[in-house]
Amino acid sequence: xxxxxxxxxxxxxxxxxxxxxxxxxxxxxxxxxxxxxxxxxxxxxxxxxxxxxxxxxxxxxxxxxxxxxxxxxxxxxxxxxxxxxxxxxxxxxxxxxxxxxxxxxxxxxxxxxxxxxxxxxxxxxxxxxxxxxxxxxxxxxxxxxxxxxxxxxxxxxxxxxxxxxxxxxxxxxxxxxxxxxxxxxxxxxxxxxxxxxxxxxxxxxxxxxxxxxxxxxxxxxxxxxxxxxxxxxxxxxxxxxxxxxxxxxx
Amino acid sequence: xxxxxxxxxxxxxxxxxxxxxxxxxxxxxxxxxxxxxxxxxxxxxxxxxxxxxxxxxxxxxxxxxxxxxxxxxxxxxxxxxxxxxxxxxxxxxxxxxxxxxxxxxxxxxxxxxxxxxxxxxxxxxxxxxxxxxxxxxxxxxxxxxxxxxxxxxxxxxxxxxxxxxxxxxxxxxxxxxxxxxxxxxxxxxxxxxxxxxxxxxxxxxxxxxxxxxxxxxxxxxxxxxxxxxxxxxxxxxxxxxxxxxxxxxxxxxxxxxxxxxxxxxxxxxxxxxxxxxxxxxxxxxxxxxxxxxxxxxxxxxxxxxxxxxxxxxxxxxxxxxxxxxxxxxxxxxxxxxxxxxxxxxxxxxxxxxxxxxxxxxxxxxxxxxxxxxxxx
Numbered sequence: 001x002x003x004x005x006x007x008x009x010x011x012x013x014x015x016x017x018x019x020x021x022x023x024x025x026x027x028x029x030x031x032x033x034x035x036x037x038x039x040x041x042x043x044x045x046x047x048x049x050x051x052x053x054x055x056x057x058x059x060x061x062x063x064x065x066x067x068x069x070x071x072x073x074x075x076x077x078x079x080x081x082x083x084x085x086x087x088x089x090x091x092x093x094x095x096x097x098x099x100x101x102x103x104x105x106x107x108x109x110x111x112x113x114x115x116x117x118x119x120x121x122x123x124x125x126x127x128x129x130x131x132x133x134x135x136x137x138x139x140x141x142x143x144x145x146x147x148x149x150x151x152x153x154x155x156x157x158x159x160x161x162x163x164x165x166x167x168x169x170x171x172x173x174x175x176x177x178x179x180x181x182x183x184x185x186x187x188x189x190x191x192x193x194x195x196x197x198x199x200x201x202x203x204x205x206x207x208x209x210x211x212x213x214x215x216x217x218x219x220x221x222x223x224x225x226x227x228x229x230x231x232x233x234x235x236x237x238x239x240x241x242x243x244x245x246x247x248x249x250x
Numbered sequence: 251x252x253x254x255x256x257x258x259x260x261x262x263x264x265x266x267x268x269x270x271x272x273x274x275x276x277x278x279x280x281x282x283x284x285x286x287x288x289x290x291x292x293x294x295x296x297x298x299x300x301x302x303x304x305x306x307x308x309x310x311x312x313x314x315x316x317x318x319x320x321x322x323x324x325x326x327x328x329x330x331x332x333x334x335x336x337x338x339x340x341x342x343x344x345x346x347x348x349x350x351x352x353x354x355x356x357x358x359x360x361x362x363x364x365x366x367x368x369x370x371x372x373x374x375x376x377x378x379x380x381x382x383x384x385x386x387x388x389x390x391x392x393x394x395x396x397x398x399x400x401x402x403x404x405x406x407x408x409x410x411x412x413x414x415x416x417x418x419x420x421x422x423x424x425x426x427x428x429x430x431x432x433x434x435x436x437x438x439x440x441x442x443x444x445x446x447x448x449x450x451x452x453x454x455x456x457x458x459x460x461x462x463x464x465x466x467x468x469x470x471x472x473x474x475x476x477x478x479x480x481x482x483x484x485x486x487x488x489x490x491x492x493x494x495x496x497x498x499x500x501x502x503x504x505x506x507x508x509x510x511x512x513x514x515x516x517x518x519x520x521x522x523x524x525x526x527x528x529x530x531x532x533x534x535x536x537x538x539x540x541x542x543x544x545x546x547x548x549x550x551x552x553x554x555x556x557x558x559x560x561x562x563x564x565x566x567x568x569x570x571x572x573x574x575x576x577x578x579x580x581x582x583x584x585x586x587x588x589x590x591x592x593x594x595x596x597x598x599x600x601x602x603x604x605x606x607x608x609x610x611x612x613x614x615x616x617x618x619x620x621x622x623x624x625x626x
Contacts, residue, residue, distance in 0.1 A: 054624060060621055085543070100258075102258030102261075111255065115539065115542055115543055171624050
């Protein structure tokens, strides 16, 4: 364990639908995310992964139970307050990247800063900095349509970390990528967790992501059914490789 | 970034943008034409009143407009008015319809305006040929150059006949048009009475000039109490009465204003429809913005930005066409008028129309669920 939880869900229950169609998507889930850790949330389809991700990300509110982000209780807050929480504490990465097709890579990152009220030259410089950090310094002016899937997902990662959130939540970030790009994105997320001391939660089916995990949480039928932790001191080889490559490049 | 995103969303689908702009353009041009006609008509109806120098107008009871006074006032009213405290001058004016006999046969109706500017009466304005001194010469008159063809004359020096008397064109005005389409013919008052076969003191209006320092309202009250057979109106009241008569009693103004309203309505529907479909197409992007933590106000600003940009582009294009129409209509019987005030009103109408149009799109994003970003 690497410190106090930055995001904590306690006994979270979520009911979806109504009447005869009502479904209990989460049945008392308790989970905590700590800084510097990359956690995988794995489970079969319909197990409640995305619902839990939405609740942890303050997009959905639980039917019962509580969620704390950076020590602040978010349960019961109105939609506008939850939006404020998201922009100040949480970065999102989506399976389909969800980039704005009409904006360049730089503008896609700037918009995450813009919604926080960070504008002008400073915001542009910050957006450029994070894009260079994810290896896209040569693609600043490119639009998503002119970039590969791996590059688009790296833009999405840059957008998620540009606002320096304490938590990064990723929904199937490798599902639309080939093996090489999938590894590159996971290595990037692992580096973000380690070097920037953020808490990263990745919802995934993809077994290729396992080597990058500090911890794997398994969910089935709306309940946490298991948790595995990688022994301390063991680095994922891809992280080491990436670091070496960056050093060689410099 | 709000404007950048609004601009890119707008220009992303060029065909839809074209439809939006056509909607706004159609609306602007229609409203500009209708209100331009309204203004042009108003100007024609009140131009003689606006160019007169009197503070008060003495008319016969129930005179509905400048052309509707009759020849019922006499010297008696004039003397009573002159005896009223605070009255500096009382200048008679004759206005009556008459028959203009064309030199090559046939006739048309004209409005004879008998006036003595040297005494403070109405002087024809925008003279492009000749002077009032020329008009004072025997049989002299002034008409507008745009009516030459209709009057079957060629210009200064041409002769014709009004009622039973011969006249000669001595001066030409430019742009002094009549809403009734009966051309104004200016001449000295005594010649007007003579041509109309009226008594030598027959008068349609008395233009009353109030002495410096006198209270116009008090003078008016005093005049009213003395002139039992006449009405005393301020310049503004007489303008309003003439406008009401020609624009609203005849229904012309209602039709023009109704047309303008229809233009705004059609424009609003077209813009609302295109903005709504654009918002629907970009719904996932708005949901992403919401997931990233944007306030709902931020998203509304993007939609309003799209509406505002559409308004500005549509307005500029619409005004180019509207100004071309104004130029093209200059010599027609009903010229369009465009003033800075009307241009500003049109811009405000365009912004209002686009803001109202954005409401349906905003209603759509109010219901947006940021969780939809995980469902793609």
